Amino acid sequence: MLSMFRCTCHKSLNQLPITNRWNKAKFSTSSRSLYDHILVNRPAKGVSLVTLNRPKSLNALFTPLILELNDALQSADSDSSIGAIVITGSERAFAAGADIKEMKDKTFSEVYEQNFIRNWSEATRVKKPILAAVNGYALGGGCELAMMADIIYAGEKAVFGQPEIKLGIIPGAGGTQRLTRLIGKSRATELILTGKTLNAEQALAWGLVSAIYPPDKLVEETINTATLIASHGRLAVQAAKESINYGLQVGLEDGLLYERKLFYSLFATHDQKEGMSAFIEKRPSKFKGN
The missing domain is CATH 3.90.226.10 (2-enoyl-CoA Hydratase; Chain A, domain 1)
Known part of the structure; x- marks a missing residue:
């Protein structure tokens, strides 16, 4: 300092x-x-x-x-x-x-x-x-x-x-x-x-x-x-940051388990449905952050 x-x-x-x-x-x-x-x-x-x-x-x-x-x-x-x-x-x-x-x-x-x-x-x-x-x-x-x-x-x-x-x-x-x-x-x-x-x-x-x-x-x-x-889904961005930072504090196995739980949780969001639908339909995603 x-x-x-x-x-x-x-x-x-x-x-x-x-x-x-x-x-x-x-x-x-x-x-x-x-x-x-x-x-x-x-x-x-x-x-x-x-x-x-x-x-x-x-x-x-x-x-x-x-x-x-x-x-x-x-x-x-x-x-x-x-x-x-x-x-x-x-x-x-x-x-x-x-x-x-x-x-x-x-x-x-x-x-x-x-x-x-x-x-x-x-x-x-x-x-x-x-x-x-x-x-x-x-x-x-x-x-x-x-x-x-x-x-x-x-x-x-x-x-x-x-x-x-x-x-x-x-x-x-x-x-x-x-x-x-x-x-x-x-x-x-x-x-x-x-x-x-x-x-x-x-x-x-x-x-x-x-x-x-x-x-x-x-x-x-x-x-x-x-x-x-x-421009990306806000919840997914925050979950990715959280997973990265958590992984720096724990061992690999604990980090992988935490990542998977956050991955699962995003299937409850509108943005997951929108993002995957947009991919299949070959159009830009319209994320709402929820």
Whole structure:
């Protein structure tokens, strides 16, 4: 959760740097201004786009931003018109880490009793698929937030890492656990114990990200994938995500049994009947999400 910069954020959209104004202008459908540290838009049918918005601090994460992010994610998760969620930052940084100013003077008893950063992992409780579009720095808490997504796409200049060791601490929002599961024990241990970073090409080769795009095309390409996912039956999409995540926590046999039960359950849905009928009749499916 290392941060490279720290500051207060802009509250006026007119004060945003060019990169964030680009995102705002290009994806301005159904914009919401309920938040101080994030932007929420509807760039395409069935897709919610959440943009981290602390430009001067390179989107350093701190509790007020996380609370807003959690609220936006829960709102999208409970909105029947949303089928997929995209989280992004600016072209300079997805999130450069956690804001060290917030935690520098905290004591052990304080963080322990308050269960500090417990709510930083709420994204993993969202049923709908989350895609992370990572441009620039995704370090410490920023890397951990990206890894909470179901799919990660990277810009060509993206930089990933868990450099908390340089601050005398370790990752606290899942870095030692998720990074190890995604890229393997040896590679994850090297990155965490040395504080080294990972460029986009290495992240792709090691399986941390699914694809790399030019920085100015990254969000658009991520939204395209989110739109495709949102076009499918919502219950089937959520069941697939649930099955994948459950399987990562248990053995193969338990995972297969859980998958089969979810598979059976989808035969009680309208979308299963519609999807199979449409296939036989050689026509597009008209899913209703039930």
